Amino acid sequence: MCRFRPTAPLDKTRVFVYTLSMARFYEEMENILSSGSVEKLLLHSCCAPCSSSVLEVLTPKTNVTVYYYNPNIMPYEEYAHRIAEQRRLCELLSVPLIEGEYDNDNYLCAVRGLENAPEGGDRCEKCFYLRLLNTANEAKKGGFDHFCTTLTVSPHKNADVINALGYEVSKQTGVEFLPSDFKKRNGFLRSIRLSEQYDLYRQVYCGCRF
Secondary structure, three states: OOOOOOOOOOOHHHHHHHHHHOOOHHHHHHHHHHOOOOOEEEEEEOOHHHHHHHHHHHOOOOEEEEEEOOOOOOOHHHHHHHHHHHHHHHHHHOOOEEEOOOOHHHHHHHOOOOOOOOOOOHHHHHHHHHHHHHHHHHHHHHOOOEEEEHHHHOOOOOHHHHHHHHHHHHHHHOOEEOOOOOOOOOHHHHHHHHHHHHOOOOOOOOOOOO
Protein backbone atom coordinates (compact mmCIF):
# COMPACT_ATOMS: atom_id res chain seq x y z
CA MET A 1 0.00 0.00 0.00
CA CYS A 2 1.31 3.42 -0.95
CA ARG A 3 1.85 5.62 2.11
CA PHE A 4 3.18 8.60 0.20
CA ARG A 5 0.95 11.66 0.33
CA PRO A 6 1.14 13.07 -3.19
CA THR A 7 1.56 16.80 -3.65
CA ALA A 8 1.44 19.07 -6.65
CA PRO A 9 4.81 19.82 -8.22
CA LEU A 10 6.60 22.62 -6.41
CA ASP A 11 5.44 26.01 -7.66
CA LYS A 12 8.44 27.46 -9.51
CA THR A 13 7.32 30.95 -8.47
CA ARG A 14 7.78 29.89 -4.84
CA VAL A 15 11.25 28.58 -5.70
CA PHE A 16 12.08 31.99 -7.16
CA VAL A 17 10.73 33.80 -4.08
CA TYR A 18 12.66 31.55 -1.70
CA THR A 19 15.79 31.95 -3.82
CA LEU A 20 15.37 35.72 -3.98
CA SER A 21 14.88 36.06 -0.22
CA MET A 22 17.37 33.35 0.80
CA ALA A 23 19.98 33.68 -1.94
CA ARG A 24 22.79 33.23 0.56
CA PHE A 25 21.73 29.89 2.05
CA TYR A 26 25.11 29.12 3.59
CA GLU A 27 25.35 32.50 5.27
CA GLU A 28 21.78 32.20 6.53
CA MET A 29 22.59 28.78 7.97
CA GLU A 30 25.58 30.23 9.80
CA ASN A 31 23.45 33.08 11.17
CA ILE A 32 20.86 30.63 12.51
CA LEU A 33 23.52 28.41 14.06
CA SER A 34 25.32 31.34 15.69
CA SER A 35 22.03 32.56 17.20
CA GLY A 36 21.96 29.50 19.44
CA SER A 37 18.44 28.54 18.38
CA VAL A 38 19.53 25.16 17.00
CA GLU A 39 19.98 22.96 20.04
CA LYS A 40 19.10 19.58 18.60
CA LEU A 41 19.45 18.99 14.84
CA LEU A 42 18.35 15.97 12.83
CA LEU A 43 20.48 15.76 9.71
CA HIS A 44 19.16 13.72 6.81
CA SER A 45 22.13 12.04 5.14
CA CYS A 46 22.02 10.85 1.57
CA CYS A 47 25.30 8.93 1.98
CA ALA A 48 28.40 8.71 4.14
CA PRO A 49 30.71 10.62 1.74
CA CYS A 50 28.37 13.62 1.51
CA SER A 51 27.78 13.62 5.25
CA SER A 52 31.51 13.68 6.01
CA SER A 53 32.12 17.33 5.15
CA VAL A 54 28.67 18.39 6.37
CA LEU A 55 29.31 16.89 9.80
CA GLU A 56 32.65 18.67 9.89
CA VAL A 57 30.77 21.96 9.49
CA LEU A 58 27.87 21.24 11.84
CA THR A 59 29.14 19.21 14.77
CA PRO A 60 31.26 22.00 16.30
CA LYS A 61 28.18 24.25 16.32
CA THR A 62 25.29 22.11 17.52
CA ASN A 63 24.17 18.66 18.64
CA VAL A 64 23.72 16.60 15.48
CA THR A 65 22.06 13.24 14.96
CA VAL A 66 22.30 11.68 11.51
CA TYR A 67 19.13 10.25 10.00
CA TYR A 68 19.62 7.80 7.16
CA TYR A 69 16.42 7.55 5.12
CA ASN A 70 16.93 6.83 1.42
CA PRO A 71 14.28 4.44 0.06
CA ASN A 72 15.20 5.45 -3.50
CA ILE A 73 18.39 3.38 -3.46
CA MET A 74 18.24 0.21 -5.56
CA PRO A 75 18.99 -2.64 -5.48
CA TYR A 76 18.83 -3.51 -1.78
CA GLU A 77 22.42 -4.79 -1.85
CA GLU A 78 23.56 -1.28 -2.80
CA TYR A 79 21.43 0.20 -0.02
CA ALA A 80 22.95 -2.21 2.50
CA HIS A 81 26.47 -1.25 1.41
CA ARG A 82 25.78 2.47 1.71
CA ILE A 83 24.09 2.32 5.10
CA ALA A 84 26.95 0.17 6.42
CA GLU A 85 29.36 2.94 5.41
CA GLN A 86 27.14 5.51 7.13
CA ARG A 87 27.23 3.43 10.32
CA ARG A 88 31.01 3.17 10.12
CA LEU A 89 31.48 6.92 9.63
CA CYS A 90 29.12 7.80 12.49
CA GLU A 91 30.98 5.42 14.77
CA LEU A 92 34.31 6.96 13.76
CA LEU A 93 33.03 10.47 14.48
CA SER A 94 30.96 9.51 17.56
CA VAL A 95 27.81 10.93 15.99
CA PRO A 96 24.43 9.32 16.81
CA LEU A 97 22.68 7.60 13.92
CA ILE A 98 19.00 6.81 13.40
CA GLU A 99 18.28 4.34 10.62
CA GLY A 100 15.05 4.95 8.75
CA GLU A 101 12.93 2.30 7.10
CA TYR A 102 13.87 0.99 3.69
CA ASP A 103 10.43 1.45 2.14
CA ASN A 104 11.33 1.24 -1.53
CA ASP A 105 7.73 0.52 -2.52
CA ASN A 106 6.70 3.86 -1.06
CA TYR A 107 9.40 5.61 -3.12
CA LEU A 108 8.21 3.90 -6.29
CA CYS A 109 4.68 5.00 -5.49
CA ALA A 110 5.87 8.57 -4.98
CA VAL A 111 7.50 8.77 -8.40
CA ARG A 112 4.91 6.76 -10.31
CA GLY A 113 4.37 8.27 -13.75
CA LEU A 114 7.70 10.11 -13.61
CA GLU A 115 9.94 7.17 -14.46
CA ASN A 116 11.06 8.82 -17.70
CA ALA A 117 11.44 12.34 -16.31
CA PRO A 118 14.91 13.84 -16.85
CA GLU A 119 17.51 13.74 -14.10
CA GLY A 120 17.00 16.73 -11.82
CA GLY A 121 13.37 17.13 -12.84
CA ASP A 122 10.01 16.33 -11.25
CA ARG A 123 10.96 12.77 -10.24
CA CYS A 124 13.93 14.03 -8.23
CA GLU A 125 11.74 16.72 -6.69
CA LYS A 126 9.29 14.07 -5.47
CA CYS A 127 12.18 12.04 -4.09
CA PHE A 128 13.59 15.05 -2.22
CA TYR A 129 10.15 15.84 -0.82
CA LEU A 130 9.59 12.26 0.36
CA ARG A 131 12.91 12.17 2.19
CA LEU A 132 12.58 15.65 3.71
CA LEU A 133 9.03 14.97 4.88
CA ASN A 134 10.06 11.72 6.51
CA THR A 135 13.01 13.47 8.17
CA ALA A 136 10.84 16.27 9.54
CA ASN A 137 8.32 13.76 10.92
CA GLU A 138 11.16 11.83 12.58
CA ALA A 139 12.51 15.10 13.99
CA LYS A 140 9.10 15.95 15.42
CA LYS A 141 8.77 12.51 16.98
CA GLY A 142 12.27 12.71 18.48
CA GLY A 143 12.01 16.22 19.89
CA PHE A 144 14.51 17.83 17.51
CA ASP A 145 14.06 21.57 17.03
CA HIS A 146 15.50 21.66 13.46
CA PHE A 147 16.05 19.37 10.51
CA CYS A 148 18.49 19.69 7.62
CA THR A 149 19.87 17.62 4.73
CA THR A 150 23.22 16.80 3.16
CA LEU A 151 21.66 16.83 -0.32
CA THR A 152 22.90 20.36 -1.03
CA VAL A 153 26.57 19.30 -0.91
CA SER A 154 26.27 17.74 -4.35
CA PRO A 155 27.02 19.95 -7.37
CA HIS A 156 24.49 17.82 -9.28
CA LYS A 157 21.53 18.85 -7.08
CA ASN A 158 19.67 22.15 -7.10
CA ALA A 159 20.01 23.78 -3.68
CA ASP A 160 17.25 26.28 -4.50
CA VAL A 161 14.72 23.50 -5.02
CA ILE A 162 15.90 21.49 -2.01
CA ASN A 163 15.68 24.50 0.30
CA ALA A 164 12.29 25.53 -1.06
CA LEU A 165 11.01 22.00 -0.39
CA GLY A 166 12.52 22.12 3.08
CA TYR A 167 10.57 25.25 3.90
CA GLU A 168 7.38 23.74 2.51
CA VAL A 169 7.84 20.65 4.67
CA SER A 170 8.59 22.87 7.67
CA LYS A 171 5.24 24.61 7.19
CA GLN A 172 3.46 21.27 6.98
CA THR A 173 5.09 19.70 10.05
CA GLY A 174 5.86 22.63 12.32
CA VAL A 175 9.54 21.67 12.60
CA GLU A 176 12.08 24.38 11.76
CA PHE A 177 14.18 23.81 8.66
CA LEU A 178 17.86 24.74 8.59
CA PRO A 179 18.72 25.99 5.08
CA SER A 180 22.04 25.12 3.51
CA ASP A 181 24.22 25.04 0.46
CA PHE A 182 26.97 22.75 1.66
CA LYS A 183 28.72 22.69 -1.72
CA LYS A 184 29.84 26.27 -1.04
CA ARG A 185 33.30 26.93 0.41
CA ASN A 186 34.59 23.79 -1.34
CA GLY A 187 32.22 21.54 0.60
CA PHE A 188 32.00 18.95 -2.15
CA LEU A 189 35.76 18.87 -2.65
CA ARG A 190 36.20 18.51 1.10
CA SER A 191 33.82 15.53 1.08
CA ILE A 192 36.05 13.85 -1.50
CA ARG A 193 39.15 14.43 0.60
CA LEU A 194 37.47 13.15 3.76
CA SER A 195 36.15 10.12 1.92
CA GLU A 196 39.71 9.30 0.96
CA GLN A 197 40.86 9.86 4.54
CA TYR A 198 38.18 7.55 5.97
CA ASP A 199 38.35 5.13 3.01
CA LEU A 200 34.64 5.55 2.35
CA TYR A 201 32.82 3.83 -0.48
CA ARG A 202 31.86 6.45 -3.06
CA GLN A 203 28.98 5.31 -5.22
CA VAL A 204 28.88 6.05 -8.94
CA TYR A 205 25.15 6.85 -9.17
CA CYS A 206 22.61 8.70 -7.04
CA GLY A 207 20.60 5.66 -6.07
CA CYS A 208 17.44 5.01 -8.06
CA ARG A 209 17.19 2.71 -11.04
CA PHE A 210 15.98 5.47 -13.34
